[in-house]
Amino acid sequence: MSATAQKCRRCDAVLFPARLLCPGCGGDDFGRAVLDKGTVEQSTTLSDGTVMATVLPDGGPRLIARIYDTAPGGRVALTHDPAAGPGHAYVPIPDPASPAAGIPQEER
């Protein structure tokens, strides 16, 4: 399961995290963009061993994700599934049922 982001239907800007208004055009009509893969830019290891990274998705905005076994420059599959494991970057989102997740109900 790929990660998703909010996509402005007026100007096609891809936004993550979700916004109430598009910062590009001021629009408030959003759809969904699928973020399949991305490139790890930088990573850091927390005191508990968790590795966090900045990831630049293909066609999406830079985001922060938990990674497992990928060095900077490496490719990862993006997911909202915390159990996905190695080869993936876990991108947390609010409860998908929440309007704050930015995904229109009919597209979930």
Ligand SMILES: [Zn+2]
């Ligand atoms: Zn827009």
